[in-house]
Amino acid sequence: MPIVNHGLALSRLLGTRVTDSSGAVAGKVREVALRPQEDPNRVSGLVIKTAHGDRFLVPSMIQIGADAQVRASSPASEWPHAATLDDFFLLERDLLDQQIIDVHGRKVVRVNDVDLHPEPANGGVNLKISEVDVGLRGAVRRLLKGVAPAGAIEAVVRKLKPRVIPWEFVDLIETDPARRVKLRIDHERLSQLHPADIADIVEELAPAEREAVFETLDEEVAAEALEEVDPDIQASIVESLDPERAADIVEEMDPDAAADLLDQLPEERSEEILEEMEPEEREEVVELLEHGENTAAGRMTTEFLAAPEDATAGQAIELLRAFEGGVESVATIYLVDADGKLTGSVPLQRIVLNSPMKPLKELTAHPLVFVHESDKQNKVAELMDKYNLYTLPVINREQRLRGIITADDVITLLREQR
Amino acid sequence: MLSRWWIKLLLFFSVVGPGFITANVDNDAGGIFTYSQAGAQFGYSLLWTMVPITISLIVIQEMCARMGAVTGKGLSDLIREEFGIRATFLMMFALVIVNFGNVITEFLGIAGSLELFGISRYISVPVCAVIVWFIVVKGTYTSVEKVFLGASFFYVAYIIAGVLAHPDWSAAMVNTVRPPSFHDFHNSAYLYMIIGLVGTTIAPWMQFYLQASVAEKRVSIKQYAASRLDVIVGCLFTDIVAWFIIVACAATLFAAGHTEIHDPADAVVALEPLASKYASILFGAGLLNASLFAASILPISTAYTVCEGLGFESGVDRSFKEARVFYWLYTILLAAGAGFVLIPGVPLVKVSILSQVINGIALPAVLIFMLLLINKKELMGSHTNSRLFNMIAWSTTVVLILLSLAYPFTQK
Numbered sequence: 001m002p003i004v005n006h007g008l009a010l011s012r013l014l015g016t017r018v019t020d021s022s023g024a025v026a027g028k029v030r031e032v033a034l035r036p037q038e039d040p041n042r043v044s045g046l047v048i049k050t051a052h053g054d055r056f057l058v059p060s061m062i063q064i065g066a067d068a069q070v071r072a073s074s075p076a077s078e079w080p081h082a083a084t085l086d087d088f089f090l091l092e093r094d095l096l097d098q099q100i101i102d103v104h105g106r107k108v109v110r111v112n113d114v115d116l117h118p119e120p121a122n123g124g125v126n127l128k129i130s131e132v133d134v135g136l137r138g139a140v141r142r143l144l145k146g147v148a149p150a151g152a153i154e155a156v157v158r159k160l161k162p163r164v165i166p167w168e169f170v171d172l173i174e175t176d177p178a179r180r181v182k183l184r185i186d187h188e189r190l191s192q193l194h195p196a197d198i199a200d201i202v203e204e205l206a207p208a209e210r211e212a213v214f215e216t217l218d219e220e221v222a223a224e225a226l227e228e229v230d231p232d233i234q235a236s237i238v239e240s241l242d243p244e245r246a247a248d249i250v251e252e253m254d255p256d257a258a259a260d261l262l263d264q265l266p267e268e269r270s271e272e273i274l275e276e277m278e279p280e281e282r283e284e285v286v287e288l289l290e291h292g293e294n295t296a297a298g299r300m301t302t303e304f305l306a307a308p309e310d311a312t313a314g315q316a317i318e319l320l321r322a323f324e325g326g327v328e329s330v331a332t333i334y335l336v337d338a339d340g341k342l343t344g345s346v347p348l349q350r351i352v353l354n355s356p357m358k359p360l361k362e363l364t365a366h367p368l369v370f371v372h373e374s375d376k377q378n379k380v381a382e383l384m385d386k387y388n389l390y391t392l393p394v395i396n397r398e399q400r401l402r403g404i405i406t407a408d409d410v411i412t413l414l415r416e417q418r
Numbered sequence: 419m420l421s422r423w424w425i426k427l428l429l430f431f432s433v434v435g436p437g438f439i440t441a442n443v444d445n446d447a448g449g450i451f452t453y454s455q456a457g458a459q460f461g462y463s464l465l466w467t468m469v470p471i472t473i474s475l476i477v478i479q480e481m482c483a484r485m486g487a488v489t490g491k492g493l494s495d496l497i498r499e500e501f502g503i504r505a506t507f508l509m510m511f512a513l514v515i516v517n518f519g520n521v522i523t524e525f526l527g528i529a530g531s532l533e534l535f536g537i538s539r540y541i542s543v544p545v546c547a548v549i550v551w552f553i554v555v556k557g558t559y560t561s562v563e564k565v566f567l568g569a570s571f572f573y574v575a576y577i578i579a580g581v582l583a584h585p586d587w588s589a590a591m592v593n594t595v596r597p598p599s600f601h602d603f604h605n606s607a608y609l610y611m612i613i614g615l616v617g618t619t620i621a622p623w624m625q626f627y628l629q630a631s632v633a634e635k636r637v638s639i640k641q642y643a644a645s646r647l648d649v650i651v652g653c654l655f656t657d658i659v660a661w662f663i664i665v666a667c668a669a670t671l672f673a674a675g676h677t678e679i680h681d682p683a684d685a686v687v688a689l690e691p692l693a694s695k696y697a698s699i700l701f702g703a704g705l706l707n708a709s710l711f712a713a714s715i716l717p718i719s720t721a722y723t724v725c726e727g728l729g730f731e732s733g734v735d736r737s738f739k740e741a742r743v744f745y746w747l748y749t750i751l752l753a754a755g756a757g758f759v760l761i762p763g764v765p766l767v768k769v770s771i772l773s774q775v776i777n778g779i780a781l782p783a784v785l786i787f788m789l790l791l792i793n794k795k796e797l798m799g800s801h802t803n804s805r806l807f808n809m810i811a812w813s814t815t816v817v818l819i820l821l822s823l824a825y826p827f828t829q830k
Contacts, residue, residue, distance in 0.1 A: 097498050097506075110729030112503065139728060142503050206490030207638065236638055 007130050010091055010114035011142045012068040012150065018048050018057075019071050026050055026076035032116070033088040034129070037184045041167060043116065043127035046070065047082050047090075055079035060124030067150075073123065087182050091129075095172075099209070100132065103189045104169035106197045108204040113138025115164065132170055135163025175208040180216065187213055191221040199228035202237075211240040214249070223252030226261070235264040238273070247276030254326060255281070256301040256409065259288035288403075296380050297373035299413065300394045300403035301325070305333045307360055309343055314356025316346070328406040331390035335360055340400040342370060342393055370395050373402060381410050435645060436631035437483060439563070440624050441652030442570045445659055446712035447527025448520060448777075450705060451770040452618045453660050454685045456611050457667025459677045462586070462593040463602070465664055467612055469594060471619050472657040474814040477807050478785065479649045481792050482625045486632030487642045488801045493629045493784075494727030496791050503728070509787065510724045514751075516780045517623050517720040519773030521755030524716060526766045527709030529759050530682035534702035540760060547756035550714045551749070555734055566711035572704035573659040579692035580662040585669035594661070606828035613821050614771050617778025619660065620814075623716065625784055626723045639801065663688070681766050717751040779822045785815040 013029055020026045027050035035044045046062065048055040057079060063071045072079065089095070095111050102109050113133035119126045137160040144153045171190045174180045190198060190213065198217075202210050202225065214222050214237055226234055226249060238246050238261060250258045250273055262270040262285065270289075274282050284302045291297035303325030307316050316333050323330060333351065335344035344364035354363060369383055370393045384392050384407060391404045456464045482493065489496060498506040528546045529539035553562050602608050628649075637645045666688040671677070679685050682705060689697040718734075721744050725732035731741040738745050758764070789811055792803050803811070 097502055099499075110498070112729060134729065139503060139507075143507055206633070207636070208490065232636055236636060 007115035007117045008064065008068060009133070009138070009141055010096065010116060011138070011145055013046075013064075013070075013116065014092055015145075016068050016070060018046075018062075019069070020076040020079070021072060021074050022076075024076070026072075026079075027055065029070060030054065031085070031093065032091040032127075033085065034091065035087065036089050037087075037182065041128050043129070044088065047085065048079065050076065050079070054082035056082040058124075059127045060122065062124055063120075064118045064125050064127070089183055094174075095132075099173060099205070100165075101171040101173065101190055101201055102134070102165045102169060103171050103193065104165060106193060106201060108201055109134040109165070111138075112136075113141055129167045131164040131166045133162065133164050136160050137162045173205065173209045173212060175212045177212075177215070180212065185216065187216050191217050195221065195224035196228045198225035202229055203233055207236060207240065210237050214241060215245065219248045220252050222249045227253055227257045231260070231264060234261055239265060239269055243269075243272040244276050246273045250285075251277050251281045254301050255284040255288055255303060256299060256403075258285045259298075260293065263289060263293060291373060294377050295373065296371040296375040296377060296394050296405060297402065299377055299380065299409050300405045301329065301409075302403045303329055304391070304393075304401075304404040305330060306336045306401055307333055307346075309335050309337055309361060311335075311360050312356060313351045313354050313358045313360060313363065316351050316360055317356070320348075326406075328408050329391060329404060332365075332404075333360070334393055334401055334404075335364065336401050339398075342368070342395050342399060342401040344368060345393065369393075371405075372396070377413055380405050381414060384410055435648040436628055436635060437479065437645065437649035438652035438655070439567065440479070440628045440631070441649075441656040442567060443627075443712050443715050444619065444621065444624060444656050445570070445573060445708060446520075446524060447530075447705060447709040448523040448770045448774045449618045449660065450527070450663065450708060451523075451679070451685070451767045452611075452614045452774045453663035454667045454671075454688060455679050455767060455771060456615060457664035457688070458671035458679050458685075460608065460611065461668040461672040462590050462665070463598075464608075464611060464615065465590060465593040465661065466596060466598055467615050468657055468661050468664075470814075471616055472653060473810060474616075475620050475657065476650055476653045477810045478620055478625065478788070478814070479628055479653055480646060481788055481803065481807065481811065482629040483632045483637075483645050483649050484642065484801055485788070485792055485798070486629040487637045487639050487645060488798050490633050490636070492633050492723065492726055493626045493788065493791075494723045496797070497787050498727050498729070500791060500794070500797070501787070505787075506727045509783065510727050512780055512783065513622060513626070514720060514724060514747075516773075516776055517716055518751060518755060519776050520621065520623065521713065521716050521720075521751050522758045523770045523773045524709045524713035525756045525759040526764075526770050527705050528713065530766050531702040531705035531709060534682055534686070534698045543756050543759050546710060546713070547752055550710065550717075551752055554714055554718050554748075555745075562714070563711075566707060566714075569703075569707040570711075572700070572707055575689060575692060575700050575704060576659055576666055577662045579689045580666040580669070582691035583666055583669035583688075584691075585665050590665050590668070603824070604828055606825060609821060609825050609828055610775060611771075613778035613818070613825065614774040615778075616814075616818060616821075617776065617781060618774040619657065620781060621774075621777045622780050622784045623719060623723075625788065627715070627719045630719070630722065630726075666691075679767050684767075713752075713755075717748050717755070720751060721745075721748040778818060782815045782818045782822075785811060785818075789815070 010032060013032065016029050017025045018027045018029060027048040029046050030049040031047035032043055033045050033047055043059060045056050045058045048057055057072055061073055065071065091114055095114060097111060099108050099110055111132050111134060114129060115131045115133060117128045117130040137157045140160060141153055141157045169189065171187055172185050174183060174185050202213055205213065217225065226237065250261065262273065274286065288302065305319055305323055307319055319333070320330060331348055333346045333348065334342060335346065337343050344361065345368060346360050346363045347365055350363040369387050369389065371380055371383065373394055373396050380392060390407045393401055394403045394405060396402050485493065485496065494506065494510065497509055525543055529543050532542035533539060632645060670688045670690065676684065676687065682701065686698045686701045689701050693700045722732050724747060725744045730743040732744040733741060789808065792798055793808070795802060
C-alpha cells in the first residue's frame with residue numbers, strides 16, 4: 001500500500017470551482033462519473049453545476065491544478081449538457097459513505113474518501129481512481145472541509161496514517177438488480193476468496209446486500225460459501241433468492257448440507273426449490289431429508305466412494321479420478337458386495353502405497369467400523385474419535401451402505417453442542 | 419405444577435426480545451429518580467404525561483424496530499449512508515455527550531444504592547466499573563443479561579407498594595386522563611420535569627440500541643409481527659411501572675410534604691408501605707440492579723453506535739489493537755462516568771434529572787433523522803410510515819422543541 005499519496009482526494013475535487021477558457025468561474029464540480037461497463041478505473045467525466053444547469057466535461061477537456069482547481073479548455077457556453085446519469089457510477093452518490101468489500105483484507109468497510117490520480121494526457125487530463133480511503137485521514141478531511149482552509153486541512157491530514165484499499169481490491173455492493181446489471185458488478189474478485197472468508201463477509205452485510213452478493217456469485221462458489229454461513233443466515237439468504245437460482249446453488253452443495261438447509265426452510269419453500277432441482281440431486285436430498293437431523297443418517301452425505309469386493313487398487317484410483325464429491329469424502333474407499341452390503345473399508349493411503357494390481361480386499365482396515373442410519377449423532381462422534389477416522393460409513397437395516405459421515409461434519413456438530 | 423410454572427417462565431424469556439430489554443434498561447437510575455421526583459414534587463398532577471409519552475414511545479420504538487427489520491441496518495449506519503459523514507459526526511458527538519450524562523447517572527445509582535447498605539461510593543463505584551468492564555469485554559454478557567432481566571421484576575415492587583400506599587385512586591385516574599391546564603406551563607419547574615420525563619422514557623440512545631439489536635438479531639420483515647408485539651409489550655411495561663412509581667411517591671412523599679428528593683434515602687419512603695423496615699433493602703437492590711444493567715449496556719452501545727456510524731472497527735471480538743477507537747471510547751465513557759461520581763459534593767438526584775432533561779432536549783434531532791429515513795421509499799419500500807405515525811412522531815418532535823424553547827422563558 002502506498003504511504004505517500006500524490007493523488008487528489010475526491011472530497012477536495014467535489015465543490016471545487018471550475019473556470020472556463022476565459023478564466024471566469026462558470027460552475028462547481030457536483031459529481032465524478034464512471035462508466036464501469038467500459039472502464040472500471042478511469043473517470044468518464046465531471047458533472048459541473050452551473051447557473052444554466054448541469055454540464056458534463058470529459059477529462060480531455062479539462063486541466064486540474066495542484067490546488068484541485070479545474071480549468072476547462074473551452075468557453076462555458078460550449079460545455080455539453082449532462083444527459084441522464086442513470087448509467088453512470090457516481091462517486092459521491094454511490095461510493096462515499098457506503099459499505100464496500102475489501103477483498104484484500106477480507107472484510108466490509110466504509111468509504112471515507114476516494115483518492116484519484118490525475119495524469120496529463122494529450123492536452124487534457126487522465127483521471128483514474130487509485131484507492132479508497134477507509135481511515136481517519138479521509139474522515140477528518142471531509143469533516144473539516146469548509147470549516148478550515150484547504151491548506152491547513154491538508155497539513156493536518158498528512159500527519160495521519162492513511163488506511164487505504166487499492167481500487168483493484170474493492171468489490172462493490174449494489175442492491176438494486178437493475179443498476180447491478182448496468183454497472184456490471186459480478187463480484188469476480190470476491191469469488192476468488194476462500195468460501196469461508198466469503199461467508200464471514202456475507203455475515204457482516206444487511207439482508208438485501210447478502211442477497212445481491214449471492215445472486216451474482218458463481219453457483220459453485222455460492223454453494224461452498226453458503227455451506228459456511230451461520231444456519232439462520234443461510235435460510236434467510238435462500239428464502240430471498242428466486243427458487244430457480246436457489247435450486248442451482250443447492251444442487252452444487254453437499255447433499256447433507258443441502259438437506260440441512262432445506263430442513264430449515266418453510267415446507268412450501270423447500271418444495272419449490274426441490275422441484276427446480278435436477279432429478280438425481282433431488283432424490284439424494286429428499287432421501288436425506290427423511291431422516292431426523294440428530295441421527296447418523298441426518299448427518300451423512302451420499303457422496304462417497306464404493307468399490308466392488310473384487311476390485312484392485314488400480315481400479316480404486318480410477319474411481320477416485322472420476323469422483324465429483326468433496327475432498328473430505330475420499331479418505332476411505334468402501335467395499336460393497338453385489339447386494340450393496342458394506343463388507344470392508346480401505347484407507348486411501350494403503351491404496352496409494354500398494355501396487356495397482358493388489359486386490360482391495362487384502363488392504364481392508366480392521367475392525368470394520370460403521371453406524372446404523374438411526375444411531376444417535378453422539379455415537380458417531382464417539383466412534384470417529386475412538387478409531388481416529390476421517391469418514392464413517394452409515395448402513396441401513398439390510399446392511400447396505402447408504403452414506404458416510406465426514407470429520408468436518410462432526411466438528412460442526414461438536415461446536416453446536418458446546 | 420412446579421414444572422408448568424417453569425415452562426411458562428421459560429416461554430416468556432424465549433419471546434423476550436430487544437424491545438423488552440430496551441424498555442427495561444429505560445427504567446434505569448435516571449428513570450427511577452425522575453419518576454420519584456415527579457411524584458414527590460407534583461403529586462398526581464404529572465400523571466397525564468404518561469399517556470402521550472407512552473403513545474409516542476410505542477410509535478418511535480416501532481419505527482426503529484421496523485427500520486431495523488426492513489433494512490437490516492442500524493440507525494447510525496442509515497444516517498451515514500443517507501446524510502453523509504458530517505451529519506453523522508455531529509449526531510454521534512451529541513450522542514456521546516448525552517450518553518456520558520446517562521453513564522454518570524448509572525454510577526450515581528450504583529453509589530446511591532450501595533450507600534444505603536453503608537458502602538462508601540469510593541469503594542462501590544470503582545469496583546463496579548471494573549466489574550462492568552470485564553463483563554462486557556470478556557464477553558459473558560448474554561448470560562449476565564438474563565440475570566439482570568430476571569431481576570427487573572424488582573419493578574413489580576413499585577406496583578405493589580403503590581397499591582399498599584392506599585393512594586387516592588380516583589385522583590390518580592382523573593389526573594391520568596385529564597389534559598393539563600395551560601396555566602401549569604408557566605411554571606418552569608413543571609416544564610423542566612416534563613422534559614425530564616420525556617427524556618428518560620424516550621431516551622435518544624434507546625433508538626440506536628433498539629434498531630441495532632433488531633438488525634443484529636436478523637429479524638426479517640416476515641417475523642416482524644412478533645417484534646412489534648415485543649416492542650409494544652416492553653413500552654407498556656415500562657410506562658406502567660413509571661406510572662406506579664409516580665403514584666407510590668405521590669401517595670407517600672408528596673402526601674407527607676416531602677417534596678424534594680436529594681438522595682436515594684429520601685426515595686426509600688415510597689416503598690415503605692410494602693416493606694416497612696426492609697424498604698431500603700428493596701429499593702437499594704432494585705436501584706443497584708437497574709444501574710448495573712444500564713451501566714453495562716450504555717457505554718458499550720454508545721461505542722458500537724459511534725464506531726459503526728463513523729466506520730471504525732468495532733466489536734468485543736476484535737483485539738484492542740484492531741479496534742482502538744472502540745475500546746478507548748468504551749473505556750473512557752466508563753472510567754470518566756465513574757470518576758465524575760467520585761467528585762465530592764455531587765448532588766446525586768439533581769445531576770440524574772439534569773441528564774434526563776438533556777436527553778429530552780437532544781431527542782428531537784434523533785427523531786428528525788428517523789422520520790426522514792423512515793419516509794424514504796427507496797429505503798423502506800412499502801413499509802414507510804403511515805400518516806398517523808408520522809403525525810404522532812412529528813408532534814412529539816415539535817412539542818419537545820417547543821418545551822425546550824419555552825423553558826428559558828419561564829425562568830424568573
